[in-house]
Amino acid sequence: MTESQLGPASPTPAALKARQPLRLNGIRLDPAGLFGTWQRRNAEATLPHCVGKLADTGILANMRRVAAGGGTFHGLWFADSDIYKTLEAAAWQLASTPDDEALHRFLDETVELLAAAQEEDGYLNSYFQTDHPEKRFQELLWSHELYCAGHLIQAAVAADRSGAPAGTPLMVVARRLADLLVRRFGPDGTDGVCGHPEIETALVELYRSTGHRPYLHLAQRMVDLRGKGLLPKDQLGPAYYQDHAPVREAEEVTGHVVRQLYLLAGVVDVAVETGDLALLGAAERLWDSAFGSKTYLTGAQGSRHRDEAFGDPYELPPDRAYGETCAAIASFQWNWRMLLATGGHRYADEMERVLYNAIAGATALSGRHFFYSNPLQLRAGHDGSIEDSPSQRLSWYHCPCCPPNLARLFATLHGYLATTDGTGLQVHQYTNTTIHSGQYTVDVSTAYPWDERVTLTVSGGAEPWTLALRVPGWCTDHALTVDGTPVEQAPVDGYLRLTRSWAGGATVQLDLRMPARLVTAHPYVDAVRGCAALTRGPLVYCLEQADLPAGLPLEDVRLDSGAPLRIQTHGPDAPIPVSLVASGTRTRPGAPALYRYDPAGAGEAEPVTLTAIPYFLWGNRAAGPMRVWIPAP
Numbered sequence: 001m002t003e004s005q006l007g008p009a010s011p012t013p014a015a016l017k018a019r020q021p022l023r024l025n026g027i028r029l030d031p032a033g034l035f036g037t038w039q040r041r042n043a044e045a046t047l048p049h050c051v052g053k054l055a056d057t058g059i060l061a062n063m064r065r066v067a068a069g070g071g072t073f074h075g076l077w078f079a080d081s082d083i084y085k086t087l088e089a090a091a092w093q094l095a096s097t098p099d100d101e102a103l104h105r106f107l108d109e110t111v112e113l114l115a116a117a118q119e120e121d122g123y124l125n126s127y128f129q130t131d132h133p134e135k136r137f138q139e140l141l142w143s144h145e146l147y148c149a150g151h152l153i154q155a156a157v158a159a160d161r162s163g164a165p166a167g168t169p170l171m172v173v174a175r176r177l178a179d180l181l182v183r184r185f186g187p188d189g190t191d192g193v194c195g196h197p198e199i200e201t202a203l204v205e206l207y208r209s210t211g212h213r214p215y216l217h218l219a220q221r222m223v224d225l226r227g228k229g230l231l232p233k234d235q236l237g238p239a240y241y242q243d244h245a246p247v248r249e250a251e252e253v254t255g256h257v258v259r260q261l262y263l264l265a266g267v268v269d270v271a272v273e274t275g276d277l278a279l280l281g282a283a284e285r286l287w288d289s290a291f292g293s294k295t296y297l298t299g300a301q302g303s304r305h306r307d308e309a310f311g312d313p314y315e316l317p318p319d320r321a322y323g324e325t326c327a328a329i330a331s332f333q334w335n336w337r338m339l340l341a342t343g344g345h346r347y348a349d350e351m352e353r354v355l356y357n358a359i360a361g362a363t364a365l366s367g368r369h370f371f372y373s374n375p376l377q378l379r380a381g382h383d384g385s386i387e388d389s390p391s392q393r394l395s396w397y398h399c400p401c402c403p404p405n406l407a408r409l410f411a412t413l414h415g416y417l418a419t420t421d422g423t424g425l426q427v428h429q430y431t432n433t434t435i436h437s438g439q440y441t442v443d444v445s446t447a448y449p450w451d452e453r454v455t456l457t458v459s460g461g462a463e464p465w466t467l468a469l470r471v472p473g474w475c476t477d478h479a480l481t482v483d484g485t486p487v488e489q490a491p492v493d494g495y496l497r498l499t500r501s502w503a504g505g506a507t508v509q510l511d512l513r514m515p516a517r518l519v520t521a522h523p524y525v526d527a528v529r530g531c532a533a534l535t536r537g538p539l540v541y542c543l544e545q546a547d548l549p550a551g552l553p554l555e556d557v558r559l560d561s562g563a564p565l566r567i568q569t570h571g572p573d574a575p576i577p578v579s580l581v582a583s584g585t586r587t588r589p590g591a592p593a594l595y596r597y598d599p600a601g602a603g604e605a606e607p608v609t610l611t612a613i614p615y616f617l618w619g620n621r622a623a624g625p626m627r628v629w630i631p632a633p
């Protein structure tokens with residue numbers, strides 16, 4: 001047990017990096033803020049829910065059968081990963097609430113089970129151990145063996161860094177498996193890559209926690225071997241697995257989104273730990289592809305249900321958006337690594353966008369129901385009875401990858417707010433919190449994103465240091481004062497910078513003007529041409545049937561894009577703290593025909609008031625149509 005209190009993705013001192021994460025115990029979220037609310041809900045509802053589901057759905061029973069000497073596997077063959085992600089979430093949570101006995105018990109019992117199930121040589125995978133021992137490491141295209149191993153390693157790293165007593169035995173289990181992978185797939189073994197990336201980023205984290213370089217070298221080797229045709233060809237094609245071209249040569253993000261983004265997280269980890277600027281450059285090039293033409297307004301990615309895949313550039317249909325929750329989380333993780341590596345504000349911007357919209361929207365207010373897919377429109381008449389695109393969040397899924405992924409992210413949310421470098425402290429995300437880093441203390445008070453004012457009480461440090469405050473990309477007007485005195489400053493590289501001695505303490509007030517706005521899409525996005533979306537600050541808004549007058553179908557609503565928008569504040573404790581009110585038109589098509597060959601008649605029209613709610617809060621009332629993009633002729 002080392003209890004470093006480092007968070008996820010903590011580069012070594014020798015790594016290439018522009019920014020350094022803070023230790024988790026240096027930051028505390030105030031439950032009065034939105035992030036604090038989310039984190040508390042995660043601890044009190046989502047995480048216990050996931051722990052319960054592992055038992056109820058038989059996922060843990062698979063591991064018990066292995067430990068007991070055999071039996072038949074039930075469920076999806078990669079379900080071990082859900083145990084590991086829940087373990088990781090529990091471990092991170094214990095860094096904040098070290099006295100949670102229920103979580104300690106879950107960790108202790110599960111780690112004991114894993115140790116009992118693990119084979120002499122370190123192998124651990126309950127599906128192959130029970131059903132197909134003869135196929136160990138024989139079918140890497142679909143086996144998910146290294147994917148599952150990666151999640152086990154990440155759980156062990158989390159437990160180690162958070163200081164949970166179970167961290168020591170869990171690290172032993174993880175390292176025994178990792179050592180087997182080094183023997184099997186390292187320089188003295190066979191060439192191989194996993195069909196589902198994840199092991200790369202995990203191995204780098206294991207290297208960071210242990211200092212054992214063979215883990216880093218194996219991660220590097222697996223990044224370099226990808227795209228060399230090691231995976232057999234199947235009907236999905238090599239681009240689905242990102243095996244169509246080496247990462248260094250790939251021109252655009254392709255295929256299964258979660259695989260692509262987990263791979264890129266690992267690519268950045270390998271690049272910074274090996275000092276490989278060319279590899280980091282490849283990640284930046286692929287970032288341009290992902291965020292230049294393949295990302296929804298909500299930060300969701302993946303426009304095809306088929307193959308859970310990226311579409312062509314600008315192929316972003318709102319109603320058929322796949323936008324898997326895990327992809328949004330992977331985007332957040334990748335952008336965090338890019339931010340640390342480069343300091344570029346665009347990465348913090350995308351973390352904000354995806355967190356407040358696609359990620360936050362995946363969890364119900366109860367914390368116990370979740371979306372797997374996150375569309376930007378739900379039509380009247382939608383068949384929401386199937387898991388693929390339900391009308392409301394479900395408590396669990398046949399493939400339950402998303403809920404435990406949410407749990408592990410929200411348990412570490414405080415770790416992503418701020419960083420340090422040689423000049424001082426950078427604040428990237430705004431919420432109620434207290435940040436301690438070395439001799440600096442910054443107390444943040446705000447009702448962001450409902451209100452535009454952020455107040456920071458800053459102290460500490462005998463020598464002058466620089467407080468850097470991000471001005472989000474959506475913000476075109478800001479005001480800054482220090483102890484009441486206005487500071488005229490334009491953001492440089494996305495940040496306002498105040499350099500002074502803070503020893504006597506000072507109050508910094510940052511106003512990020514957040515008017516309600518209409519947003520339109522790039523003209524190539526045919527699917528939403530003629531539509532506009534409502535936004536305010538980092539939040540995307542949507543119309544939901546529940547807010548329309550009775551008898552008015554959502555599909556008949558048009559937005560009056562020339563009329564002013566109004567911000568309606570309901571108070572921070574209301575279910576919907578701030579709504580946007582717009583003017584619109586109710587249209588009644590002149591003819592009911594699906595297609596008309598004569599010029600369309602104007603039909604009837606009458607004015608209607610439209611109330612839009614934050615996208616992340618949709619689907620918490622009666623199931624019904626929803627849309628982000630509204631026709632605005």
Ligand SMILES: [Zn+2]
Pocket residue numbers: 324325326327372400401402403405
């Ligand atoms: Zn998922």
